[in-house]
Structure formats: structure tokens, C-alpha cells
Amino acid sequence: IEGDVWRSTDNGATWTRMTAGAGWSGRYGHSSVVLPDGNIVLTGGRANSGWKNDVWVSMDNGATWAEITESTEWSDRYQHCSAVLSDGSILLMGGSVGSTPMNDVWRSTDNGMTWAQVTTSAEWSKRAGHSSVVLPDGSVVLIGGYGGYSSGYKNDVWRSTDSGATWTQVTANAGWSGRDEHTSVVLPGGNIILMGGRDKSSYYTNDVWCSTDKGVTWSEVTAGAGWSKRYGHSSVTLPDGSILLTGGIISIPG
Secondary structure, eight states: OOOOEEEOSSTTSSOEEEESOOSSOOEESOEEEEOTTSOEEEEEEEETTEEEEEEEEESSTTSSOEEEESSOSSOSBBSOEEEEOTTSOEEEEEEEETTEEEEEEEEESSTTSSOEEEESSOSSOOBBSOEEEEOTTSOEEEEEEEOOTTTOEEEEEEEESSTTSSOEEEESOOSSOOEESOEEEEOTTSOEEEEEEEETTTSSEEEEEEESSTTSSOEEEESSOSSOOEESOEEEEOTTSOEEEEOOEEOOOO
């Protein structure tokens, strides 16, 4: 499990290692966001020592990191998701506490230093490995995930217009297979793009889906993208509207 940080200034073509050891323990299943002031905030994840609920910030593009809190108000977890709202606050949603999925929502208005619980139990069922995006209108859309052995892989979509306090199901079945550890981004025009992930039938996927109506309906862009089937990857939308996809766990032929 790694704790290094890399940066690209040419749309992902080349990368510079900012640090081999960021200060926070090597981990996966964490989340990170970029604040309006350019600071990067990293939350939770699973390290060799176990699950974490620490929060770290970098003010120099990932070169150095300061621990904001060793143990924050939300419980140790990984495979949660987080998003920056239009007012600059951070929203953290669900994830897995050990092997137990959660559906709580937390919000920080001081760049991750302290957190207030928005709801102990959101309208969407407990899950981990889901994704979320913030739309141009400021609403938050939560997508898919895994609810555990009894609940399985999800392909429902939920939307909140009040900073995560209440959620409305926009579709119970989005068309794409139920999955977790996929990734999603929102394009400048407001379209949502979902990419890859892990589902029950094929385990690894490399399909791409698009919603033009805030997650209500979805159309398949391609059943097989140029990148290999994978899950646990990450993606971002660049200022020019292009999408950058990185890493993940891939299926090895044979």
C-alpha cells in the first residue's frame, strides 16, 4: 500500500513525483477533494494498520501534508466518497466501517478540520464503493455502490438539493449493471459520465455511460472503452472538458 503523491501538468502525459512519503500512512479506499483555494484534503481509507478517520491537507500541490486531525468525528472507514459543495464545504458520504457499510452523511465547513453529521441514515441504503458528483446547480448526485452480501451491487441513483440532508431517488435502475468501485465525473455542461467498476456478472468492466438529466436516465456511450476492464480507479474532469482516468485493478488475460 503506497503513500506517494504524483502530479501531472500536461493532462496526464507525464508525471512528477511530489513526495515518496506524504506523512499519512500508505492507504487505499480513501477520498480526496480540491478546495476552491487550491488546497487538497484527504480523508480516511484503509492502511496496513487498519481503517482510518484522519484528515490531511496539502497547500503545495501534494508536496507536503499536514494532519488536520488524527481522529475526526466520523468513524474509521474506507470506500466512502466525498465532494466539494458550491459554498466550499466538504460532504462525506457512506463507506465501510470494517465490513459494515454505512449511509451516514457528514459535512465540514472549515476545510476538513471539524465535521457535523448531516444525517445518521440517508434515504439511500447503506453502501460502500459508490461515487458522487456535484452538478452545476449545486445538487449532489450519488451513484451505485455495494451494500454487502445481503444487499448486493447497486445501480440506483440519488440526488440531494440541500447539501446532503435529504435525498430523492431519481432512478431505482439506471440501466447499467449494479456495481461498486466505479468512477464518475460531471462535464462542464452538467452531463454525468460513469466509467467501469466491478459488478456481479463480469467483475471487471470498461463500459461508459452518460446521463444528461441529472442521473434520471442513462445511455451507454460504449460497451468497451479503450482502457482495460478495471475497478478501483479514479477520474477527474479537466478545465477543457476532457476526462483523465488513472490506475485501478485490472483483469489479467488468461
